[in-house]
Amino acid sequence: MHPPEMFIVAGPPGAGKSTIFSVRNFADRVFNADDRAMELNGGSYRSIPLTIRKQVNREFEIFVYDNIKDHKSFAIETTLRSKITFEQAKQAKQVGFKVFMIYIILDTFERHLERVTQRALLGGHAASKAVLQRIYNSSLKNFPIVLNHEKSGIDEVHVFDNSIFKQRPKLVMKARYGRIISLATDFPRWLQFALNWAESDLQKIRSNLHDFH
Numbered sequence: 603m604h605p606p607e608m609f610i611v612a613g614p615p616g617a618g619k620s621t622i623f624s625v626r627n628f629a630d631r632v633f634n635a636d637d638r639a640m641e642l643n644g645g646s647y648r649s650i651p652l653t654i655r656k657q658v659n660r661e662f663e664i665f666v667y668d669n670i671k672d673h674k675s676f677a678i679e680t681t682l683r684s685k686i687t688f689e690q691a692k693q694a695k696q697v698g699f700k701v702f703m704i705y706i707i708l709d710t711f712e713r714h715l716e717r718v719t720q721r722a723l724l725g726g727h728a729a730s731k732a733v734l735q736r737i738y739n740s741s742l743k744n745f746p747i748v749l750n751h752e753k754s755g756i757d758e759v760h761v762f763d764n765s766i767f768k769q770r771p772k773l774v775m776k777a778r779y780g781r782i783i784s785l786a787t788d789f790p791r792w793l794q795f796a797l798n799w800a801e802s803d804l805q806k807i808r809s810n811l812h813d814f815h
Contacts (some may be wrong), residue, residue, distance in 0.1 A: 608670075608694045610687060610756075611704040614738040615729065616717035618764045619679050620769060623704050629677035633665045636679075636727050647727035649712035669811045670697060683740040688747055691755030701757045703748060709792055711764040742796040749797075749799050763790050781791035 609628035611619050625632040631671055635658050640647045642654045662678070669676040670693055680687050682705070691701045708714050722728035729737075747754045758778045764771035774793060776784040
């Protein structure tokens, strides 16, 4: 019998999480906070009040913990702007879940801002530049925790760069149980910045890579 699975689709706003890696592709039980807020806001992503955002956050937490308690596979989407996802993943691990993450991002914050602006013009959800910058910075700051298996609870992570519009996102890194097992030769600057590695460390990592099985 296969263990239950927790799937996490993560990345800053505008990265392409919902369009490329919809949570519905990974499980029957899913939660997308933006879509739920839209439902509660009369079908509109625009001008969602704080009261609805707070309600959605409560529903999100209940959804996660109920599925963990019931040992049911599920999938969620998050910007990874806080560490709560790691706390949830560790709780899932403690009761026998396998935890997987897809992290998707663009090469610069400016590109994220441009994509979110375009989305807003089409009626999608948006936020101010200052809010987007804070979420982007927090997401990158929290990302390295993924590579600490004990702190994150993440068994396996696949990292994608989606900078080139209307092309398949590029897989730039895979890690399992905190160990990098695949790394793109043209190592992205944003990933180097997020992990704060020196070039000598990168060479050491590359020399220790082995094929993903």
